[in-house]
Amino acid sequence: MKSLPFTLPALKAAYAAGTRPEDVVAEVYARIRAVDDPGIFIHLAEEEEVRAAARGLGAYDPALPLWGVPFAVKDNIDAAGMPTTAACPAFAYEAGEDAFILAQLRAAGAILIGKTNLDQFATGLVGVRSPYTPPKNAVDPAMAPGGSSSGSAVVVGHGIVAFALGTDTAGSGRVPAALNNIVGLKPTLGAFSASGVVPACRSIETVSVFALTVEDAYEVFRVAAVYDPADAYARPVAAPPPGPTPPHAVIGIPTPGSIRFFGDQVQQASFNDAVEILRGAGATVKEVDFAPLYAVAEMLYDGAWVAERYTVIEDLLKTDPEAILPVTRQIITHAESLTAADAFRGMYRLKELIRQAEPLLAGIDALCVPTMPTFVSVADLQADPITPNSRSGTYTNFVNLMDMCGLAVPTPPRSDGRPGGVTLLARAGQDGYLAALAAPLEAAGTRTLGATDWPVPARAEAVPAAAPDEIALAVCG
Amino acid sequence: MKSLPFTLPALKAAYAAGTRPEDVVAEVYARIRAVDDPGIFIHLAEEEEVRAAARGLGAYDPALPLWGVPFAVKDNIDAAGMPTTAACPAFAYEAGEDAFILAQLRAAGAILIGKTNLDQFATGLVGVRSPYTPPKNAVDPAMAPGGSSSGSAVVVGHGIVAFALGTDTAGSGRVPAALNNIVGLKPTLGAFSASGVVPACRSIETVSVFALTVEDAYEVFRVAAVYDPADAYARPVAAPPPGPTPPHAVIGIPTPGSIRFFGDQVQQASFNDAVEILRGAGATVKEVDFAPLYAVAEMLYDGAWVAERYTVIEDLLKTDPEAILPVTRQIITHAESLTAADAFRGMYRLKELIRQAEPLLAGIDALCVPTMPTFVSVADLQADPITPNSRSGTYTNFVNLMDMCGLAVPTPPRSDGRPGGVTLLARAGQDGYLAALAAPLEAAGTRTLGATDWPVPARAEAVPAAAPDEIALAVCG
Numbered sequence: 001m002k003s004l005p006f007t008l009p010a011l012k013a014a015y016a017a018g019t020r021p022e023d024v025v026a027e028v029y030a031r032i033r034a035v036d037d038p039g040i041f042i043h044l045a046e047e048e049e050v051r052a053a054a055r056g057l058g059a060y061d062p063a064l065p066l067w068g069v070p071f072a073v074k075d076n077i078d079a080a081g082m083p084t085t086a087a088c089p090a091f092a093y094e095a096g097e098d099a100f101i102l103a104q105l106r107a108a109g110a111i112l113i114g115k116t117n118l119d120q121f122a123t124g125l126v127g128v129r130s131p132y133t134p135p136k137n138a139v140d141p142a143m144a145p146g147g148s149s150s151g152s153a154v155v156v157g158h159g160i161v162a163f164a165l166g167t168d169t170a171g172s173g174r175v176p177a178a179l180n181n182i183v184g185l186k187p188t189l190g191a192f193s194a195s196g197v198v199p200a201c202r203s204i205e206t207v208s209v210f211a212l213t214v215e216d217a218y219e220v221f222r223v224a225a226v227y228d229p230a231d232a233y234a235r236p237v238a239a240p241p242p243g244p245t246p247p248h249a250v251i252g253i254p255t256p257g258s259i260r261f262f263g264d265q266v267q268q269a270s271f272n273d274a275v276e277i278l279r280g281a282g283a284t285v286k287e288v289d290f291a292p293l294y295a296v297a298e299m300l301y302d303g304a305w306v307a308e309r310y311t312v313i314e315d316l317l318k319t320d321p322e323a324i325l326p327v328t329r330q331i332i333t334h335a336e337s338l339t340a341a342d343a344f345r346g347m348y349r350l351k352e353l354i355r356q357a358e359p360l361l362a363g364i365d366a367l368c369v370p371t372m373p374t375f376v377s378v379a380d381l382q383a384d385p386i387t388p389n390s391r392s393g394t395y396t397n398f399v400n401l402m403d404m405c406g407l408a409v410p411t412p413p414r415s416d417g418r419p420g421g422v423t424l425l426a427r428a429g430q431d432g433y434l435a436a437l438a439a440p441l442e443a444a445g446t447r448t449l450g451a452t453d454w455p456v457p458a459r460a461e462a463v464p465a466a467a468p469d470e471i472a473l474a475v476c477g
Numbered sequence: 478m479k480s481l482p483f484t485l486p487a488l489k490a491a492y493a494a495g496t497r498p499e500d501v502v503a504e505v506y507a508r509i510r511a512v513d514d515p516g517i518f519i520h521l522a523e524e525e526e527v528r529a530a531a532r533g534l535g536a537y538d539p540a541l542p543l544w545g546v547p548f549a550v551k552d553n554i555d556a557a558g559m560p561t562t563a564a565c566p567a568f569a570y571e572a573g574e575d576a577f578i579l580a581q582l583r584a585a586g587a588i589l590i591g592k593t594n595l596d597q598f599a600t601g602l603v604g605v606r607s608p609y610t611p612p613k614n615a616v617d618p619a620m621a622p623g624g625s626s627s628g629s630a631v632v633v634g635h636g637i638v639a640f641a642l643g644t645d646t647a648g649s650g651r652v653p654a655a656l657n658n659i660v661g662l663k664p665t666l667g668a669f670s671a672s673g674v675v676p677a678c679r680s681i682e683t684v685s686v687f688a689l690t691v692e693d694a695y696e697v698f699r700v701a702a703v704y705d706p707a708d709a710y711a712r713p714v715a716a717p718p719p720g721p722t723p724p725h726a727v728i729g730i731p732t733p734g735s736i737r738f739f740g741d742q743v744q745q746a747s748f749n750d751a752v753e754i755l756r757g758a759g760a761t762v763k764e765v766d767f768a769p770l771y772a773v774a775e776m777l778y779d780g781a782w783v784a785e786r787y788t789v790i791e792d793l794l795k796t797d798p799e800a801i802l803p804v805t806r807q808i809i810t811h812a813e814s815l816t817a818a819d820a821f822r823g824m825y826r827l828k829e830l831i832r833q834a835e836p837l838l839a840g841i842d843a844l845c846v847p848t849m850p851t852f853v854s855v856a857d858l859q860a861d862p863i864t865p866n867s868r869s870g871t872y873t874n875f876v877n878l879m880d881m882c883g884l885a886v887p888t889p890p891r892s893d894g895r896p897g898g899v900t901l902l903a904r905a906g907q908d909g910y911l912a913a914l915a916a917p918l919e920a921a922g923t924r925t926l927g928a929t930d931w932p933v934p935a936r937a938e939a940v941p942a943a944a945p946d947e948i949a950l951a952v953c954g
Contacts, residue, residue: 202825203821232829232832311822335817338818339813339816341785341791341815342817343817343821344820
């Protein structure tokens with residue numbers, strides 16, 4: 001049991017061979033104790049209660065895709081009977097019921113272990129903006145854990161649970177994945193219900209999935225992508241069965257003039273290698289000027305969308321401003337200077353920038369970008385809490401504003417041993433296409449999963465995939 | 478010539494029989510002199526110049542769908558070499574080139590006569606909020622001309638031109654149609670380019686078409702609905718050939734508890750008669766609670782969207798506030814108290830209201846509503862410039878916020894002789910479906926076109942129409 005990889009196929013095989021879920025739960029808690037990072041969970045369920053819940057699952061039911069699978073959720077997602085804090089004790093409340101998406105996962109047999117730490121109110125990409133002890137990066141404690149979904153990425157990186165939910169507005173479901181050598185699936189906006197989730201930027205955010213492999217992340221996506229009519233931003237989104245790698249994908253990458261690594265040549269070399277992997281799998285690579293995308297990215301905090309965050313904490317700001325971290329308060333109170341006219345001007349500019357980008361993206365099936373331009377250390381953030389955070393969003397901030405889906409995928413280690421990673425991006429509804437496209441990246445070279453010594457497993461055989469356009473039509477119809 | 482109806486089929490027949498366009502132009506100006514309403518045009522082209530332009534068309538070309546067809550445009554739409562005022566002299570500028578949509582119409586052979594009066598900055602539904610002499614209602618000068626596209630509706634109502642362009646955010650392309658016994662086609666948002674148009678609420682408005690018949694309005698729609706990549710809000714929208722009346726339409730009407738006539742029982746009886754016409758043509762009628770739609774409607778001025786209007790006149794408000802009419806200034810400066818957070822809260826509420834309305838609208842092909850709940854007179858507006866204006870938007874204000882297309886259609890005269898009229902509404906992309914659905918309404922009873930004595934012509938034979946869902950798919954694909 002100690003060596004059992006917490007991937008879905010390994011867990012299924014173990015359960016089929018007679019392993020009991022309460023023993024898996026015991027192993028979860030053993031791993032928590034072994035890792036000994038008090039920053040991961042804001043609320044950890046009592047081991048005895050979780051073991052009882054595991055026993056309550058009864059006999060193994062292979063028809064339930066997540067039967068006996070341990071998982072965690074970011075602490076801005078409601079779990080019945082547990083506090084929801086959004087990493088702000090003064091904001092905390094006890095949730096009366098599970099968030100809609102959590103209920104889908106539990107109905108599929110998954111076992112909730114606890115609620116994970118985050119950058120307060122999901123505002124940040126670093127993972128250290130929490131009044132609770134921040135978690136340590138699972139791969140290298142000198143590095144930032146990444147945020148805002150810090151605890152969810154770290155807990156998966158250690159192989160403590162098989163998957164965890166995060167949320168993603170600016171890149172909170174992708175940057176921490178890259179920092180912890182795991183997969184971050186940022187679904188099409190509206191695919192996952194936001195009912196029972198503390199919003200950050202309600203119009204441009206989504207719950208996200210961290211897992212050790214793309215196959216696992218996509219399996220969770222398929223379970224969780226249930227249309228929720230009670231969420232006004234929900235949309236029906238296609239979740240087709242996993243497909244084989246598309247043989248002739250057209251992949252856009254930033255032009256040499258518009259790619260940004262802030263001097264990190266090792267990251268640049270690693271990215272070039274990843275592009276070669278895609279080319280080796282049959283992809284055609286096209287260079288795209290990213291200037292319009294960066295212009296979109298700048299609107300996320302410089303534009304009016306920060307006012308969405310303001311609507312969430314406005315009452316608290318008025319009654320107890322000191323309850324909010326200074327850095328978080330500084331970012332969000334910028335909204336106080338923004339008028340409704342500013343908000344509409346921002347939307348006009350966004351529409352115009354998207355229109356400018358359209359010809360650049362025409363004929364391209366997916367973009368491939370570094371998940372982050374360079375690594376950020378805890379020391380960097382002690383010296384300057386803002387700039388490294390902003391840089392981390394270079395390749396993530398524009399994605400939700402442009403209604404794209406994304407998949408952060410580990411690639412072979414960099415030449416200095418740090419995790420390699422890229423993100424694949426495509427237009428809304430192409431989540432399944434990205435999962436298929438990611439296979440050769442994930443399988444390349446010799447790497448292990450997260451911070452574990454588990455090798456990358458072979459993928460189950462996939463059914464033939466639909467072409468991207470066919471999927472798109474299914475979404476519209 | 479004096480008796481020639483300015484409908485497209487009548488003009489085509491006349492041209493085919495040898496009539497010269499310069500003679501049609503001469504007749505346009507003769508009719509202008511006969512009507513003798515100085516409020517219609519803010520800028521009228523010189524007759525000699527227009528006759529010269531008509532001569533410049535050369536020999537009759539039946540392949541050009543609008544060859545030799547005289548038209549006018551609302552004075553918030555640019556026409557090369559003419560001033561654009563938006564009914565605010567201090568805002569005026571001379572347009573260097575035609576608006577994109579105007580260029581489409583001219584390329585199809587249409588002849589521009591002039592720029593028409595409007596409620597200043599297209600803010601109003603009454604047509605008397607202009608520093609220029611307001612136009613008189615074409616049918617009954619005691620009634621309001623309707624706005625904001627007052628001049629465009631009146632000039633068509635008199636049969637001076639065959640069609641005119643308006644714009645429509647709150648109902649400015651529909652209410653004036655009802656008041657002047659003509660057709661008002663409010664296209665799907667994005668179908669018509671907004672390039673070269675002074676915006677009112679850029680995210681939820683469109684240029685619109687006034688014509689004497691549905692067939693003519695839809696023909697203009699088909700010429701004008703050209704995708705303009707330079708307009709960030711433009712969308713490709715289907716413009717199929719005109720079809721026959723769909724035989725089994727499911728039509729939603731307001732429940733007795735949610736229909737509003739403000740005491741006008743004659744309007745109520747007229748509406749009931751119109752519904753019977755649809756039923757007689759094979760439609761199934763379903764009652765729909767309009768409460769969520771009215772809640773959407775209230776957001777148009779009470780919500781944050783008024784800030785869109787503010788962005789247009791912000792500079793003028795700062796440099797020369799007195800240049801703006803007091804009523805217009807009062808409405809638009811409400812935006813000064815609205816924050817960006819208010820704007821996002823408004824968008825959340827809109828999304829939620831639309832979601833609430835979805836089950837009510839499921840299975841319904843189109844809505845049929847009174848275009849306006851009751852008539853508004855010039856005297857009413859002198860007594861109270863706000864309330865009658867607000868009431869006029871009862872059945873129009875929610876339409877663009879909910880991304881519907883609309884078609885205001887005259888019906889047989891009311892029992893008191895005033896024009897009858899209803900509006901058909903459907904989801905985005907169904908413009909052609911509405912035009913087909915309107916045929917029996919327009920053909921019923923014995924009525925004349927606008928304020929003229931021209932009878933309703935028989936429609937040209939239509940090709941079989943696509944079902945609404947097929948059209949929708951074409952839009953997505």
